Amino acid sequence: MHDTYDAIVIGSGVGGCCAAALLAREGLRVLLAEKRSRLGGRFSTSDHDGYLCADGGLAVQVGGPIEKVCADLGIESGVRPASRSAYWIEGRCFEIGSGRGSLRRTLEQIAASEDEANRVLAALSDGMNWLEPSNRISFKDWLSQFTDNPRIHGIFQSTIASLLTLNASELPAGEYFRLIKTVAPLRFGYVEGGSTRLWGRMADYVKGRGGDVLTSCPAQDIVVEAGHVRGARFRHGQEDLVVRAPLVVSNLGPSETVALAGREQFERSYLAHLDASVQPTAILWMHFASDEGLFEYSALSVCGTRRVNMLDFPSLDCPSLAPPGKHLYTVGAAPLDTTNPGDIDAEFARVLEDLREIIPGFDQRCRILTRTCYRGKWPGFRTRPGQALSIRTSVRGLLNVGDAVCSPGHAGSMGAAESAMRAREDVVRSLARAFS
């Protein structure tokens, strides 16, 4: 430990780990400090009876920002692409092919007529290539102009809820197109050995470049003097540590960053934007185990059910996530209202009804390992698509990274990693200016 660093990164979620490693790559001496005993925040893994369950995020975009950061650092991402995926609709699986034309093939199979499939495809194409729909209506309302077929609504609902942790009725229409332009054709995978291993590799990279990484080390305050950040104060064991740095990167989410620095340090328009923007989403998340491989797909986009929208089988492609010969499954579900999920037990009861329908004999064949509703300060996403803030705060030298400061079209872990890449660029540009 030193008293002074070039940069302090507070919080080791996706954005924090990526930012710390990228700044170390630029030659900065970095302190990465995390409140919890392990790295990764809402994208970590924990061991439940030998099964490595995702404490939050599970799927990584293949070739996306996290893999780009790893390539830049020269470390292995460990991401194994999902081998096969399908839509589950009324008890049947429709394989999702790779590459272009895959949505057309699915729509042709599930639409009531060729006309209906063509109408929806033409509207989607116009939205992508001619005029992006406005954010004034929801994606569900936008789609309803072209079809009321519940199977077609179901595939968009499952995709949106899986990628964005909200319902199609809650997503501003334009944001769907922004996302698809950024991620299509989407390929995703799982981290072999669990995502916490990946963050461990990034932490080793920081240490290998002269930095330090502390866990169980909550920041108590961010120190600001005369409009400039000066460092942070931490609690580590019985000790109070005061660390100075001209640059502080916070991964706590903008609201918590402001709380630690003190609201009085921020300019009023920044606070007004913050207060209007931060609206976390809730997500229902479950893991279960089975002695059987229940499907031949590593991911099912589940359509037209009460709550469940994704059912992943990560141990199919990453066997190390389950004990030998056993299988691990992850369930994602959106409450009807992702702002106020209401009675969580009742919501999980609906999830269970869905699982019993999707997997005959669920109670005999499967054992539930975890059941969590992420919300509030530990949410699905810290804010909704279209509402993200900038990485810069109004305090000089104080930046945010994470899923509340994504660029348009980015979300979740890919948005958090992308925010770290922008933070690095911002710092490099500022350093270049300082020395020019």
Ligand SMILES: Cc1cc2nc3c(=O)[nH]c(=O)nc-3n(C[C@H](O)[C@H](O)[C@H](O)COP(=O)(O)OP(=O)(O)OC[C@H]3O[C@@H](n4cnc5c(N)ncnc54)[C@H](O)[C@@H]3O)c2cc1C
């Ligand atoms: C159930 C669930 C499933 C999801 N599935 C996916 C998915 O499959 N794919 C995907 O891309 N995204 C998914 N997401 C979203 C994704 O997990 C998040 O967008 C991403 O992990 C957010 O990372 P972040 O950089 O914002 O940091 P966070 O994960 O918010 O990390 C912040 C860190 O700061 C630490 N911290 C807080 N206070 C302090 C303090 N005072 N001092 C020090 N440290 C502190 C926290 O402990 C934490 O480690 C999912 C989210 C959830 C909840």
